[in-house]
């Protein structure tokens with residue numbers, strides 16, 4: 009079924025506000041979730057709302073956090089997110105990082121004591137829209153074994169970078185450090201679909217196509233030891249350095265309903281005119297994009313894309329035509345509304 013983004017946002021806002029999230033904060037969360045669905049990253053879309061609500065109801069997430077600055081310099085800030093929803097804390101962190109970089113040329117913001125931060129593209133796009141380069145990483149529940157191991161110690165820790173690109177859409181590299189985001193495995197398990205070999209191992213360390221077995225095993229890093237190394241670096245920046253949980257101390261968001269997550273995030277922003285004028289940079293980026301897009305495509309490839317371009321195109325179409333949401337996801341949202349005595353259904 010196709011739904012207009014405004015319709016889903018209104019429905020999800022109502023649910024969040026029902027469990028005590030303020031209207032302004034609810035809007036930040038639903039904007040991030042629906043942006044994921046609009047960009048075709050449904051693993052991080054409104055499918056995540058039921059688990060957020062469950063954790064709020066269990067007192068594991070603070071619905072209206074009061075983030076506090078723990079330490080700051082002219083270019084860095086460390087924030088305690090007060091166990092808020094990740095989207096609220098990271099939006100606050102990105103806004104701070106943008107203002108500091110506008111004033112002082114560059115910034116680094118660390119956040120501890122936060123929760124699942126959703127789709128990272130949303131944050132670095134905000135930076136690119138300001139004509140700066142932004143980097144955002146976050147650690148996540150320990151579902152990925154170190155390369156060669158079978159015990160999950162690291163998260164699928166996402167890395168995102170946003171770069172303004174003149175007359176082209178911003179370049180947005182936004183990726184899990186696992187072969188795929190674990191949300192895609194959860195979604196396949198929910199739908200009873202198989203997963204491709206190479207996404208995960210079962211609990212005994214055997215490659216598996218069974219999404220249910222993969223849930224209880226370990227996801228695999230992309231590019232073997234390289235993805236593992238990048239995931240580790242994210243855990244160091246977002247977890248070790250900020251004072252958040254790290255390694256296997258990070259509980260499972262979807263399976264542990266007794267412990268707050270205390271996740272961490274790390275954002276860095278810098279001004280392009282520290283190096284050259286934005287205009288000159290954009291001319292040079294456009295030249296590079298034109299060269300890439302104009303280069304010969306491999307057999308069976310229609311078009312060469314830049315990172316974030318496919319998602320940008322989907323979003324433009326989704327904003328006009330609506331978003332196709334899985335029946336199971338809609339059903340879960342309606343059941344959630346019913347359990348909260350909310351009369352509306354989507």
Ligand SMILES: NC(=O)c1ccc[n+]([C@@H]2O[C@H](COP(=O)([O-])OP(=O)(O)OC[C@H]3O[C@@H](n4cnc5c(N)ncnc54)[C@H](O)[C@@H]3O)[C@@H](O)[C@H]2O)c1
Nearest residue numbers: 125126127128148166181182183184188189313314315316
């Ligand atoms: N909050 C969290 O804890 C968490 C954890 C993991 C992942 N995530 C999110 O999950 C999402 C999905 O991650 P993923 O790794 O599955 O994404 P993906 O594999 O779909 O895409 C990764 C990157 O590759 C680019 N890409 C894909 N196909 C391309 C092509 N043909 N040409 C050029 N570029 C191409 C995409 O634009 C993107 O930048 C991300 O938005 C990430 O932020 C969040």
